[in-house]
Amino acid sequence: MSKLALGTHPFLLGFDQLERLVERTAKADSGYPPYDIEQVGKNAFRITLAVAGFAEDDLSITMEERQLVVRGKQDGDNDGRVFLHRGIAARQFQRTFLLADGVEVAGARHANGLLHIDLARSVAENVVQTIPITKGGPS
Numbered sequence: 001m002s003k004l005a006l007g008t009h010p011f012l013l014g015f016d017q018l019e020r021l022v023e024r025t026a027k028a029d030s031g032y033p034p035y036d037i038e039q040v041g042k043n044a045f046r047i048t049l050a051v052a053g054f055a056e057d058d059l060s061i062t063m064e065e066r067q068l069v070v071r072g073k074q075d076g077d078n079d080g081r082v083f084l085h086r087g088i089a090a091r092q093f094q095r096t097f098l099l100a101d102g103v104e105v106a107g108a109r110h111a112n113g114l115l116h117i118d119l120a121r122s123v124a125e126n127v128v129q130t131i132p133i134t135k136g137g138p139s
Contacts (some may be wrong), residue, residue: 031051053088058072068098070093102124
């Protein structure tokens with residue numbers, strides 16, 4: 001007996017791209033910058049990324065299809081400083097989060113070296129739709 005993949009299960013019609021999205025997102029995870037995800041309400045979440053040394057202008061947040069993409073890139077200008085030791089990571093990064101349908105970005109703020117991205121899940125109303133059945137032969 002063969003194991004069915006998530007996207008090929010007969011009860012999950014139209015979800016064939018979900019498995020590819022999850023795999024692509026998992027491969028892109030470099031571990032930097034570190035982040036937390038917390039539930040802050042029944043239908044609200046917050047992603048917090050540790051972005052010490054990055055200014056607001058060094059960061060960008062975009063939605064690409066259902067993927068939330070956070071990018072950070074600092075200018076290479078060190079203002080003539082000479083480092084004897086450089087332990088604070090300041091490399092560019094791209095962190096991707098796959099959002100479910102109905103989850104939207106409510107806002108973002110940058111404070112004390114942390115980037116907070118608030119997400120809200122809209123509560124869909126329960127809609128019942130009746131589908132008419134027509135007479136006729138096979139199409």
